[in-house]
Amino acid sequence: MLSYYFHLAIRSLRHNKVLTGLMVLAIAVGIGASMTTLTVMHLLSGNPLPGKSDVLFYAQVDPNPNGAASRHQEPPDKLDYQSAIDLWSKHNADRQALVVESPVKLSAPDVKRPPSMGMLMSTTADFFTMFDVPFQYGGSWTGEDDARRSRVAVISSELNDRLYGGVNSVGRTLRLRNDDVRIVGVLKPWRPAPQFYDVAGGRFSQGQTADYYAKPEDAFTPFYTGLEVNDGHFEQFNCWDAPKVPGHLMGAGCEWIGLWVELDSKAKVTSYRSFLANYAAQQKALGRISYADNTRLRDLMDWLQFNQVVPSDVRLQAWLALSFLVICLCNTVGLLLVKFLRRSGEIGIRRALGASRRQIFAQCLIEASVIGVFGGAGGWLLTLVGLGLVRRQPVAYADLAHLDVSMFGLTFLLAVLVSAFAGTLPALRASRIAPALQLKTL
Amino acid sequence: MHIQPILVALRRHKAGTVLIALQIALTLAIVCNALFIIHERVAHISEPSGVDEADLFVIANQWGAQYSTQETVERIQQDIATLRQLPSVQEASAANSYPMRGVGWDNFITMQPDQRAPTSDAAYFTGDENFLRTLGVKLIAGRDFRPEEVQNMGLRQNVATPVAIITKAMADKLFPKGEALGKTFYAMTSTPITVIGIVDVLHRGDVSTWSAPYAGESMVVPIRLAVPSGLFYIVRAKSGQLAAAMREAPKALYAENRMRIIDPKDGLLSFAQVRHRAFERDRGMAILMGIICVVLLAITAAGIVGLTSFWVGQRRRQIGVRRALGATHRDILNYFMTENLLISLGGLAIGVLLAFGLNLWLVTRFTLAMLPLTYVLGGVVILLLLGQGAVFAPALRASRVPPIEATRPA
Numbered sequence: 001m002l003s004y005y006f007h008l009a010i011r012s013l014r015h016n017k018v019l020t021g022l023m024v025l026a027i028a029v030g031i032g033a034s035m036t037t038l039t040v041m042h043l044l045s046g047n048p049l050p051g052k053s054d055v056l057f058y059a060q061v062d063p064n065p066n067g068a069a070s071r072h073q074e075p076p077d078k079l080d081y082q083s084a085i086d087l088w089s090k091h092n093a094d095r096q097a098l099v100v101e102s103p104v105k106l107s108a109p110d111v112k113r114p115p116s117m118g119m120l121m122s123t124t125a126d127f128f129t130m131f132d133v134p135f136q137y138g139g140s141w142t143g144e145d146d147a148r149r150s151r152v153a154v155i156s157s158e159l160n161d162r163l164y165g166g167v168n169s170v171g172r173t174l175r176l177r178n179d180d181v182r183i184v185g186v187l188k189p190w191r192p193a194p195q196f197y198d199v200a201g202g203r204f205s206q207g208q209t210a211d212y213y214a215k216p217e218d219a220f221t222p223f224y225t226g227l228e229v230n231d232g233h234f235e236q237f238n239c240w241d242a243p244k245v246p247g248h249l250m251g252a253g254c255e256w257i258g259l260w261v262e263l264d265s266k267a268k269v270t271s272y273r274s275f276l277a278n279y280a281a282q283q284k285a286l287g288r289i290s291y292a293d294n295t296r297l298r299d300l301m302d303w304l305q306f307n308q309v310v311p312s313d314v315r316l317q318a319w320l321a322l323s324f325l326v327i328c329l330c331n332t333v334g335l336l337l338v339k340f341l342r343r344s345g346e347i348g349i350r351r352a353l354g355a356s357r358r359q360i361f362a363q364c365l366i367e368a369s370v371i372g373v374f375g376g377a378g379g380w381l382l383t384l385v386g387l388g389l390v391r392r393q394p395v396a397y398a399d400l401a402h403l404d405v406s407m408f409g410l411t412f413l414l415a416v417l418v419s420a421f422a423g424t425l426p427a428l429r430a431s432r433i434a435p436a437l438q439l440k441t442l
Numbered sequence: 443m444h445i446q447p448i449l450v451a452l453r454r455h456k457a458g459t460v461l462i463a464l465q466i467a468l469t470l471a472i473v474c475n476a477l478f479i480i481h482e483r484v485a486h487i488s489e490p491s492g493v494d495e496a497d498l499f500v501i502a503n504q505w506g507a508q509y510s511t512q513e514t515v516e517r518i519q520q521d522i523a524t525l526r527q528l529p530s531v532q533e534a535s536a537a538n539s540y541p542m543r544g545v546g547w548d549n550f551i552t553m554q555p556d557q558r559a560p561t562s563d564a565a566y567f568t569g570d571e572n573f574l575r576t577l578g579v580k581l582i583a584g585r586d587f588r589p590e591e592v593q594n595m596g597l598r599q600n601v602a603t604p605v606a607i608i609t610k611a612m613a614d615k616l617f618p619k620g621e622a623l624g625k626t627f628y629a630m631t632s633t634p635i636t637v638i639g640i641v642d643v644l645h646r647g648d649v650s651t652w653s654a655p656y657a658g659e660s661m662v663v664p665i666r667l668a669v670p671s672g673l674f675y676i677v678r679a680k681s682g683q684l685a686a687a688m689r690e691a692p693k694a695l696y697a698e699n700r701m702r703i704i705d706p707k708d709g710l711l712s713f714a715q716v717r718h719r720a721f722e723r724d725r726g727m728a729i730l731m732g733i734i735c736v737v738l739l740a741i742t743a744a745g746i747v748g749l750t751s752f753w754v755g756q757r758r759r760q761i762g763v764r765r766a767l768g769a770t771h772r773d774i775l776n777y778f779m780t781e782n783l784l785i786s787l788g789g790l791a792i793g794v795l796l797a798f799g800l801n802l803w804l805v806t807r808f809t810l811a812m813l814p815l816t817y818v819l820g821g822v823v824i825l826l827l828l829g830q831g832a833v834f835a836p837a838l839r840a841s842r843v844p845p846i847e848a849t850r851p852a
Binding site for chain 2: 033114204206207208245248312323327328331333337342394395429
């Protein structure tokens with residue numbers, strides 16, 4: 001029976017090619033637009049560290065010594081040097097990493113290539129284990145290297161390809177500005193989306209957050225090593241007191257360092273919260289800061305949400321595309337209604353010959369679904385075109401835009417659901433056609 | 443034209459009528475908001491820079507060697523001299539940034555040294571006595587910098603200058619009562635800064651949304667920045683010789699001193715390229731919105747054509763009867779045109795509400811401005827014309843139904 005209905009559907013669709021084409025096109029355009037934007041949304045709003053995101057926390061205190069109370073509902077997004085070092089050196093969490101990013105001039109003494117500008121991540125040894133960073137060659141430096149301010153570095157696979165042609169470069173020398181560091185590790189290609197450990201200041205960005213999806217840094221060094229070799233090139237998140245020497249923020253009244261901690265159990269989270277609160281209270285008692293009750297400990301996903309990492313243009317486009325789909329749906333419902341009711345005579349005869357309402361309904365719905373499958377195929381092609389366009393946009397996340405298996409499946413599911421949904425009302429109407437009336441007019 | 447019979451007929455086609463009306467309503471809501479977004483982005487893209495865009499280009503220079511501040515100053519002056527000697531170059535100057543760079547320095551501006559909430563957040567340009575002349579900025583009051591006022595600022599140094607040239611927009615913000623010349627303000631130092639000149643327009647380096655409240659508020663201080671990177675040579679070519687100047691300038695610089703990096707990708711940009719890059723995202727969004735509008739209108743029109751065609755086919759017999767009873771071609775045409783007008787008006791009434799509702803939501807979620815009434819009215823007119831245009835062909839076919847149809851079975 002189903003194959004007969006299918007046969008009928010193809011026949012009927014071929015009967016009026018323009019109308020069929022219009023419906024397929026409407027569904028394809030609606031699906032293409034929605035799936036392009038939904039795929040981008042899906043890629044940008046995903047969990048950058050699934051399985052681990054709920055044990056990673058971002059610590060904040062409000063180190064401001066003065067300032068109007070009304071402007072301090074939230075602590076600043078980064079820590080000043082003093083607080084960052086105090087909190088980190090207590091080692092009260094399972095793992096902890098200080099993070100600060102800065103632009104740096106990169107070259108290799110034994111490679112004949114002009115120097116280039118790149119990004120340097122100054123962090124502590126736990127960074128790589130905390131964030132599940134994959135290594136291609138070598139490995140992380142140790143906590144001892146952190147303390148000794150060893151001149152060592154871990155480099156990205158991209159930098160390794162660029163400088164050393166992708167071979168094992170562990171043990172070779174990299175020049176950061178004017179200082180040489182020894183390479184101890186080379187990463188595998190690593191592209192978390194967003195680059196979560198650097199995210200900060202989203203609430204001030206007015207939705208222009210595309211740069212959170214930039215690639216990870218080119219080089220990673222122990223925290224103090226980075227501070228020394230790249231001194232004078234650090235950028236503050238905010239300052240309550242302008243630094244005396246620009247770019248040199250140690251001891252200045254500036255917030256510029258992030259602190260991530262890993263806490264494996266609820267109890268540890270609670271105790272770390274009170275550790276933060278106690279620290280702030282103690283610092284207030286010492287007269288260094290003025291807001292002791294303004295501390296936060298957000299987990300990774302909360303921190304991303306707080307920063308509204310998905311750019312507003314992307315969200316706007318997703319909403320627009322969905323409303324676009326609704327309009328396409330209206331259109332298809334109208335056209336299907338036309339198509340089915342135009343065949344009232346034929347349906348009347350089938351009813352008179354014994355077809356039940358249910359059978360008519362099924363027949364119409366199958367016809368609608370066939371349109372859905374074709375629309376889905378068209379929509380899939382349009383989605384590929386759309387994502388191709390996204391890849392050509394001048395945005396940091398451009399290279400991320402691709403259709404994964406789940407979104408590919410969703411495309412067809414959405415297409416068939418949309419057309420079946422669009423077909424329901426017209427099919428119901430068609431199945432209610434009174435046979436007698438139709439036969440009379442024949 | 444009697445409306446009553448049309449309404450009665452429409453009542454027998456509720457589903458189709460509601461669908462068309464709904465589609466028109468949604469289309470109106472989206473199209474007028476999309477048009478408004480396009481308008482906002484285009485207005486942003488076409489902001490005036492205040493500089494002589496046709497003849498300007500910018501070189502981002504980074505030193506490959508370690509120089510002291512004094513050495514750097516000498517190198518910069520040497521470079522500027524080299525650039526000026528080129529036959530195609532009119533003028534050159536070194537600065538920390540330039541208008542529409544995409545990012546830029548900005549300093550909080552206060553009227554008192556101990557003021558908490560800043561009055562403005564001005565774009566901060568460092569330039570020498572040639573800066574304004576090179577850019578071709580119009581000085582409307584006061585004077586330009588004198589060579590002896592220009593101080594050197596090396597890496598990891600802070601220099602407080604006692605004077606500045608500010609834009610008219612900034613002068614109006616700081617001194618709403620007028621007469622900014624000679625008055626003082628503070629820019630994150632305890633040194634009062636005296637306004638010695640006012641320029642007409644000098645666009646900020648930054649173009650993103652957050653700096654919109656400070657649009658056009660820029661200041662120039664007489665500082666010669668002597669840093670290894672983050673330094674820009676702004677070069678003005680002689681009229682019509684931009685291409686030649688852009689070819690010669692990097693060659694001349696490299697010939698003079700090889701120890702430098704001029705990024706092959708974006709180290710050398712004409713001002714047209716600067717403008718293009720600064721607003722790439724806005725242009726992309728505007729184009730996307732434009733495409734969405736066109737496709738939506740096309741789909742809506744196609745829907746109207748399809749449904750009306752069906753109605754015409756369905757009513758051939760009735761049309762025949764009406765024609766047999768004396769209705770003219772024009773009567774039948776008018777009937778379908780009016781029918782569409784009524785449905786459109788109904789849809790548009792809902793659409794206007796939806797449009798403002800959607801806008802309200804966009805205002806709260808995406809910091810869009812309030813939708814002006816003109817956009818809604820424009821959208822209404824577009825959709826009315828679209829509906830009438832779409833219905834015309836099927837209506838014309840209806841009017842050609844011969845009276846003899848009345849005698850034939852449907």
